[in-house]
Amino acid sequence: xxxxxxxxxxxxxxxxxxxxxxxxxxxxxxxxxxxxxxxxxxxxxxxxxxxxxxxxxxxxxxxxxxxxxxxxxxxxxxxxxxxxxxxxxxxxxxxxxxxxxxxxxxxxxxxxxxxxxxxxxxxxxxxxxxxxxxxxxxxxxxxxxxxxxxxxxxxxxxxxxxxxxxxxxxxxxxxxxxxxxxxxxxxxxxxxxxxxxxxxxxxxxxxxxxxxxxxxxxxxxxxxxxxxxxxxxxxxxxxxxxxxxxxxxxxxxxxxxxxxxxxxxxxxxxxxxxxxxxxxxxxxxxxxxxxxxxxxxxxxxxxxxxxxxxxxxxxxxxxxxxxxxxxxxxxxxxxxxxxxxxxxxxxxxxxxxxxxxxxxxxxxxxxxxxxxxxxxxxxxxxxxxxxxx
Amino acid sequence: xxxxxxxxxxxxxxxxxxxxxxxxxxxxxxxxxxxxxxxxxxxxxxxxxxxxxxxxxxxxxxxxxxxxxxxxxxxxxxxxxxxxxxxxxxxxxxxxxxxxxxxxxxxxxxxxxxxxxxxxxxxxxxxxxxxxxxxxxxxxxxxxxxxxxxxxxxxxxxxxxxxxxxxxxxxxxxxxxxxxxxxxxxxxxxxxxxxxxxxxxxxxxxxxxxxxxxxxxxxxxxxxxxxxxxxxxxxxxxxxxxxxxxxxxxxxxxxxxxxxxxxxxxxxxxxxxxxxxxxxxxxxxxxxxxxxxxxxxxxxxxxxxxxxxxxxxxxxxxxxxxxxxxxxxxxxxxxxxxxxxxxxxxxxxxxxxxxxxxxxxxxxxxxxxxxxxxxx
Numbered sequence: 001x002x003x004x005x006x007x008x009x010x011x012x013x014x015x016x017x018x019x020x021x022x023x024x025x026x027x028x029x030x031x032x033x034x035x036x037x038x039x040x041x042x043x044x045x046x047x048x049x050x051x052x053x054x055x056x057x058x059x060x061x062x063x064x065x066x067x068x069x070x071x072x073x074x075x076x077x078x079x080x081x082x083x084x085x086x087x088x089x090x091x092x093x094x095x096x097x098x099x100x101x102x103x104x105x106x107x108x109x110x111x112x113x114x115x116x117x118x119x120x121x122x123x124x125x126x127x128x129x130x131x132x133x134x135x136x137x138x139x140x141x142x143x144x145x146x147x148x149x150x151x152x153x154x155x156x157x158x159x160x161x162x163x164x165x166x167x168x169x170x171x172x173x174x175x176x177x178x179x180x181x182x183x184x185x186x187x188x189x190x191x192x193x194x195x196x197x198x199x200x201x202x203x204x205x206x207x208x209x210x211x212x213x214x215x216x217x218x219x220x221x222x223x224x225x226x227x228x229x230x231x232x233x234x235x236x237x238x239x240x241x242x243x244x245x246x247x248x249x250x251x252x253x254x255x256x257x258x259x260x261x262x263x264x265x266x267x268x269x270x271x272x273x274x275x276x277x278x279x280x281x282x283x284x285x286x287x288x289x290x291x292x293x294x295x296x297x298x299x300x301x302x303x304x305x306x307x308x309x310x311x312x313x314x315x316x317x318x319x320x321x322x323x324x325x326x327x328x329x330x331x332x333x334x335x336x337x338x339x340x341x342x343x344x345x346x347x348x349x350x351x352x353x354x355x356x357x358x359x360x361x362x363x364x365x366x367x368x369x370x371x372x373x374x375x376x377x378x379x380x381x382x383x384x385x386x387x388x389x
Numbered sequence: 390x391x392x393x394x395x396x397x398x399x400x401x402x403x404x405x406x407x408x409x410x411x412x413x414x415x416x417x418x419x420x421x422x423x424x425x426x427x428x429x430x431x432x433x434x435x436x437x438x439x440x441x442x443x444x445x446x447x448x449x450x451x452x453x454x455x456x457x458x459x460x461x462x463x464x465x466x467x468x469x470x471x472x473x474x475x476x477x478x479x480x481x482x483x484x485x486x487x488x489x490x491x492x493x494x495x496x497x498x499x500x501x502x503x504x505x506x507x508x509x510x511x512x513x514x515x516x517x518x519x520x521x522x523x524x525x526x527x528x529x530x531x532x533x534x535x536x537x538x539x540x541x542x543x544x545x546x547x548x549x550x551x552x553x554x555x556x557x558x559x560x561x562x563x564x565x566x567x568x569x570x571x572x573x574x575x576x577x578x579x580x581x582x583x584x585x586x587x588x589x590x591x592x593x594x595x596x597x598x599x600x601x602x603x604x605x606x607x608x609x610x611x612x613x614x615x616x617x618x619x620x621x622x623x624x625x626x627x628x629x630x631x632x633x634x635x636x637x638x639x640x641x642x643x644x645x646x647x648x649x650x651x652x653x654x655x656x657x658x659x660x661x662x663x664x665x666x667x668x669x670x671x672x673x674x675x676x677x678x679x680x681x682x683x684x685x686x687x688x689x690x691x692x693x694x695x696x697x698x699x700x701x702x703x704x705x706x707x708x709x710x711x712x713x714x715x716x717x718x719x720x721x722x723x724x725x726x727x728x729x730x731x732x733x734x735x736x737x738x739x740x741x742x743x744x745x746x747x748x749x750x751x752x753x754x755x756x757x758x759x760x761x762x763x764x765x
Contacts, residue, residue: 003572003584016600028572049604049624050611050668063603132718138642142621142629143702146640147715151631152706154554155544160631160638161704163621164553165543171597175564180740182571183392183417189578191390196743203739206721208560210736211405212438214452216707217722217734219441223706232531232552235438240531242540242549249550251535253527276440313532315550317612318605321538329521330592333606346606348599351562351592352569355585 002029003354007185010035010087011068012108013097014042016141016167017125017201019064020174022095025181026067027350027359030093033375034065034366035084038072041368055341055367062365063347066336071376072369075106083381084108088116090379093181097125100135110196120194121184123177129200141167144201150209153234157226173204229286237278238285242315248298253311257285263308264301266292331358338364391418392742396574399424399476400457401464401497402486403431405530405556406514406590408453409563411484414570415456416738416747422476422763423454423754427461430756444731444755451753452735455725459754460763464495472764473497477505482570486514489524499585509583510573512566518589530556533590539598546617546672562593618675626667627674631704637687642700646674652697653690655681725752 007030011022019034019042026032036042044061052059071087073080088094094113096103103109103124110122124130127139137143145151145163155162180197188194206213212224212235224234230241239252239260252260257278261269268288272278278285293301298314305312314320321327337345350359376382396419400411408423408431415421425431433450441448462469477483483502485492492498492513499511516528526532534540534552544551569586577583595602601613601624613623619630628641628649641649646667650658657677661667667674682690687703694701710716723737731752738747 001576001580003576006579007575024568028568049601050608051665052604052608054607059604059607060600063600128715129719132715134715134718137702138698138700140642140700142631142640142642143700146631146638146702146704147710149705149707149710150555151640151704155551156548159545160619160633162544162619163631163640164555164557165615165620165622166539166597166601167622168553168557168597172561172564175561175568176740179413179417179564179567179571180742182568182575183740184742186571186574186578187390187392189575190395195392198741198744199739200719202715203719203721203741206719206736207739208555208557211449211452212555213707214733214735215438215441215448218443218448218451219439221708222439223708226554230549230551231554233554233556242531242535242552244549249535251531251552253529253531279439311527311529311532313526313535315535315540316538317541318538318602319610319612321536322610324536326517326521326523326536326591329523330518330589332592332595344607347603348595351565351588351596352572353587354569354573 004029009093016170017173018097021177024178032068065365067363069371070366095123123197126200144169148205157228169201169205238282243293245298249315251313393418397480398482399480405559406563407484407486410566421457423457423459454753458759461757482510512586515589517591533558537594546615558590558594617672627671632682634687638704640702723748727752
């Protein structure tokens with residue numbers, strides 16, 4: 001039995017943050033029904049990466065929304081609205097990521113919904129929180145990263161601030177939302193009441209920086225200084241970073257600079273006996289290391305460093321990664337193609353293993369409204385003849 | 390009532406990944422007891438970054454381990470066995486991130502712990518999973534990022550592959566562990582049995598790439614190509630990125646290129662009417678923009694673009710961010726206090742529950758500070 005079996009989630013959200021939280025709940029065993037507006041549905045159905053589309057929906061949408069069902073409802077239509085309210089009566093969780101105020105206008109804000117179902121756990125995602133001057137700003141990942149200071153931690157010094165090149169604010173917010181929801185589901189066994197869980201992209205992207213922000217808050221507000229050369233972490237000393245070799249790259253984590261000098265035969269490193277200099281003279285040390293590493297292959301250097309227990313690693317492209325035995329041992333991929341299509345759709349599975357079960361599911365991402373009729377019958381939302389009740 | 394009130398967590402882990410999971414559980418109401426090696430404790434205590442030490446411990450340790458009690462125990466010593474059994478039998482969750490095989494040697498593997506307490510939820514984080522040829526590799530964040538393909542998404546095309554500038558594998562793995570533990574707590578209410586929750590840095594860092602990795606798996610295994618100019622996402626076309634202006638920087642998300650050209654008065658952009666050119670000629674377009682945006686200030690561009698509802702933003706550093714009302718409204722910073730009175734500042738839990746922001750004044754424990762309370 002998967003841990004969340006028996007839990008019903010209504011997911012009104014779109015794009016990445018909210019839907020990725022719903023996906024995690026689904027993989028952990030919950031039943032997730034996406035509530036989508038007729039004709040267009042979740043905006044990410046038409047958002048493609050590299051123009052990849054399978055069976056009329058973007059592969060991107062199908063990546064985020066596999067293992068869910070789809071129910072179409074126009075929330076401004078009276079009978080549709082009544083049907084959704086009936087679903088809410090039966091649900092354990094609902095998730096929304098409309099701009100602040102929209103759910104209230106529709107009549108499905110938390111206070112309204114608790115009157116329908118006081119046991120519901122209600123999850124809300126916003127860009128910047130629900131109060132303050134920024135609530136109307138667009139909650140888009142790159143914009144949040146730009147405001148949060150995180151771009152000053154990434155990329156090389158001398159370049160403009162560089163965002164982390166994934167929608168990492170969205171992803172982290174989705175993770176936090178799933179946490180808050182599950183915590184409230186657990187509490188419900190004690191209190192028999194639901195709860196309101198609010199997360200925002202801004203708070204989550206700040207939380208991602210909590211270690212270095214704490215340093216900044218207590219070191220007299222010194223701004224972070226990225227490394228000019230192969231930056232990997234603004235606050236860490238040489239040799240931390242990824243370096244070019246004769247045939248590829250090599251990653252070096254924390255370790256002694258003088259030991260490294262001996263292992264690699266870089267005589268100039270012997271003089272850096274003061275550990276503070278590994279940070280303050282990080283650029284010149286890293287340049288010395290970089291110059292030497294270019295002279296031989298990654299395999300050559302790994303042999304030497306691994307034999308000495310130095311923290312190092314090869315640097316893999318995805319091609320090399322998926323061919324490696326280490327990746328294959330994870331059994332990390334699953335096929336979520338729609339049943340009537342012939343083209344496979346490969347994606348990664350849930351990263352959490354529960355009692356040895358890797359929580360795979362071949363349930364595909366639903367076509368828009370694919371499950372509307374089935375759900376309507378199941379929950380008594382239509383008559384035997386198929387008319388709306 | 391905080392959701393996890395009444396839950397006790399024994400946290401045997403160190404560094405960032407699993408300790409950050411314990412912190413989240415603590416902030417949501419659990420009682421966390423950090424178990425450390427006598428004298429030296431969690432190695433993170435001495436992992437100074439930018440030489441920031443507070444009351445004898447690194448700023449990192451303080452950030453990660455606030456809101457916990459702390460005890461010291463020699464896990465190898467015979468006399469610790471009964472103390473451990475006692476603690477385990479009174480706990481709901483145990484957390485570990487030792488290298489594979491170590492808990493077995495200590496008699497603290499899942500099967501042994503389950504014998505003491507069948508209702509225990511046992512969470513563990515490894516570097517690369519518990520089987521396969523990589524399981525003994527050091528589970529360090531940068532090294533895992535390097536194997537995961539992620540650095541080939543980040544930085545500009547002519548840079549070496551560039552890791553994300555924070556320990557994101559550790560952090561995501563920690564939060565995935567929280568998710569697994571919470572789901573197991575829910576399940577226990579039905580089954581009255583505990584569970585084993587396992588996550589790894591490698592699976593977690595792959596999971597955060599799931600959108601683009603899935604694209605790769607279904608487009609004929611084409612490797613990602615970073616933008617040569619102000620890269621912000623290898624898979625998104627121009628203008629997506631952060632640009633220098635006359636006085637600062639400007640972030641631009643998705644916007645049709647000719648429309649952008651029209652708004653800012655950049656004629657060279659008007660010719661890119663075919664949306665596929667925004668991807669195919671991304672670097673060319675971004676180079677034009679890079680040069681053009683330098684001709685005026687950030688506030689000038691923002692005033693034009695915001696009026697047209699274009700997705701754009703100022704690019705702030707922490708000093709600038711913290712001056713703004715939008716940040717102040719969040720009350721994201723809290724003051725925490727050690728038992729000896731040492732005060733410091735850190736961020737709070739990012740999750741708001743029942744309109745309550747979860748703060749807690751309790752700072753990270755001094756080493757072994759609560760031994761008397763728990764060890765008799």
